[in-house]
Amino acid sequence: MPCRYDDGQIVGDEISKRDKTISNLEEMLCSACTQLETTGFNFALNPILDKWWGKHKEEDNIRKLLQLKAQQELDHCKELLQKPLAALSSSDKTLLKKHRLL
Secondary structure (H helix, E strand, O other): OOOOOOOEEEOOOOHHHHHHHHHHHHHHHHHHHHHHOOOOOOHHHHHHHHHHHHHHHHHHHHHHHHHHHHHHHHHHHHHHHHOOOHOOOOHHHHHHHHHHOO
């Protein structure tokens, strides 16, 4: 049984379980909303869902852009690793150090 404070605040494993449940529910809701969007569903019919869906898509776009940037940075690192060390600029070396490649 998870530990609880006297005031009923849930701690430890229970928080972790709830976070996982919320994450799973968000994944399912995202999948459902994606499908609804392809059918032309009017999300304005449910303002709470409409607000969540808009925010979720924005967060997804930001996450995808960050992943793309990180991948481009790693690809650039691969190119830099093909060059002799003496030919690298200080910013190139800094980038390689950031990724623990130098």
